[in-house]
Amino acid sequence: MEPSVEANGRIARISAHLFPPNLQMEDGSALRRADCRAKGGAPGFKVAILGAAGGIGQPLAMLMKMNPLVSVLHLYDVVNAPGVTADISHMDTGAVVRGFLGQPQLESALTGMDLLIIPAGVPRKPGMTRDDLFNINAGIVRTLCEGIAKACPKAIVNLISNPVNSTVPIAAEVFKKAGTYDPKRLLGVTMLDVVRANTFVAEVLGLDPREVDVPVVGGHAGVTILPLLSQVKPPCSFTKEETEYLTNRIQNGGTEVVEAKAGAGSATLSMAYAAVKFADACLRGLRGDAGVVECAFVASEVTELPFFATKVRLGRNGADEIYQLGPLNEYERVGLEKAKRELAASIQKGVSFIKK
Ligand SMILES: NC(=O)C1=CN([C@@H]2O[C@H](COP(=O)(O)OP(=O)(O)OC[C@H]3O[C@@H](n4cnc5c(N)ncnc54)[C@H](O)[C@@H]3O)[C@@H](O)[C@H]2O)C=CC1
Numbered sequence: 557m558e559p560s561v562e563a564n565g566r567i568a569r570i571s572a573h574l575f576p577p578n579l580q581m582e583d584g585s586a587l588r589r590a591d592c593r594a595k596g597g598a599p600g601f602k603v604a605i606l607g608a609a610g611g612i613g614q615p616l617a618m619l620m621k622m623n624p625l626v627s628v629l630h631l632y633d634v635v636n637a638p639g640v641t642a643d644i645s646h647m648d649t650g651a652v653v654r655g656f657l658g659q660p661q662l663e664s665a666l667t668g669m670d671l672l673i674i675p676a677g678v679p680r681k682p683g684m685t686r687d688d689l690f691n692i693n694a695g696i697v698r699t700l701c702e703g704i705a706k707a708c709p710k711a712i713v714n715l716i717s718n719p720v721n722s723t724v725p726i727a728a729e730v731f732k733k734a735g736t737y738d739p740k741r742l743l744g745v746t747m748l749d750v751v752r753a754n755t756f757v758a759e760v761l762g763l764d765p766r767e768v769d770v771p772v773v774g775g776h777a778g779v780t781i782l783p784l785l786s787q788v789k790p791p792c793s794f795t796k797e798e799t800e801y802l803t804n805r806i807q808n809g810g811t812e813v814v815e816a817k818a819g820a821g822s823a824t825l826s827m828a829y830a831a832v833k834f835a836d837a838c839l840r841g842l843r844g845d846a847g848v849v850e851c852a853f854v855a856s857e858v859t860e861l862p863f864f865a866t867k868v869r870l871g872r873n874g875a876d877e878i879y880q881l882g883p884l885n886e887y888e889r890v891g892l893e894k895a896k897r898e899l900a901a902s903i904q905k906g907v908s909f910i911k912k
């Protein structure tokens with residue numbers, strides 16, 4: 557027997573397809589479930605996840621469905637979006653969930669969104685660098701950003717797809733071409749580097765990771781990931797061996813997971829956690845909360861490079877303020893020069909992909 561519910565005093569049937577979920581009225585008209593909710597529904601932000609059926613996308617969708625700041629959650633993918641949507645939509649939390657499958661539904665997935673989180677694209681296997689993903693992921697990011705420029709040019713974009721050092725410049729070039737580029741609204745997600753740095757530093761110091769704050773600057777690949785151990789909070793110092801161990805472990809955290817998964821992909825669960833931590837900060841900024849500061853890879857004048865990850869203040873327009881690097885020690889100054897050399901090439905590769 558099909559389930560039925562009481563709606564506006566009339567018996568309405570929940571249509572068998574939850575995609576998007578409709579209430580079928582007796583007169584045959586369809587009442588979207590989100591519209592029913594609108595009266596008593598909690599106010600909040602509209603968030604879309606692009607690549608929602610993937611290894612990151614699924615736990616990310618689950619965690620965003622649990623976020624009280626989210627009122628509408630759109631789940632878009634080129635495969636399996638209906639299943640993930642049906643599953644997540646049964647969670648008894650406030651956000652209304654709708655699923656979208658494939659390019660013809662991209663525009664509907666994007667329209668009206670405040671924040672887009674993008675983990676679409678292929679992950680690494682052992683032996684690969686993030687740059688080895690460029691050939692496939694560059695095209696995926698271009699297509700999605702072309703859609704964003706048309707359907708929701710004012711949304712904040714959290715870009716996770718690797719190689720972040722190149723995909724963020726790709727997104728920027730697509731938006732420039734479309735005349736919609738706002739550098740404050742495009743943020744490459746480097747939060748996982750900070751999450752790892754907090755964890756590994758806390759282990760060395762014997763502290764709870766929640767008490768530790770490690771700025772990680774530069775980019776999101778190998779030597780471009782530059783933890784600033786001289787600026788750790790609470791203030792502390794490290795031996796030369798500890799500094800080398802921690803820097804190396806933070807820079808290779810992604811590879812550590814890729815190797816442990818042995819061909820089954822890269823970090824997904826810790827990434828979903830980090831993505832939600834970052835998205836939540838973006839939403840609190842959008843809401844107008846003061847003092848929301850996180851690291852992100854953004855258009856920047858902190859160095860001579862056009863993009864660089866540093867601490868940014870998240871506000872009503874996205875990255876409302878970009879912080880300087882602060883004092884670096886000699887070890888970090890050497891690391892910074894190495895990071896900039898690799899980063900410059902990765903940024904240029906992304907720009908040329910669109911400008912060619
Ligand atoms: N920024 C960061 O710190 C991190 C980035 N990543 C990156 O995130 C990306 C995704 O990783 P996983 O979720 O593990 O991969 P996955 O392969 O499990 O999932 C990717 C999803 O993207 C979807 N997809 C492919 N083309 C699409 C398109 N045109 N539109 C919408 N969706 C599309 C796929 O169908 C799949 O469901 C990879 O590029 C990975 O390297 C992963 C971990 C950390």
Ligand SMILES: O=C([O-])CC(=O)C(=O)O
Pocket residue numbers: 679680686718748809810811813814822823
């Ligand atoms: O290492 C990878 O390929 C995925 C990633 O970016 C990370 O885990 O930091």
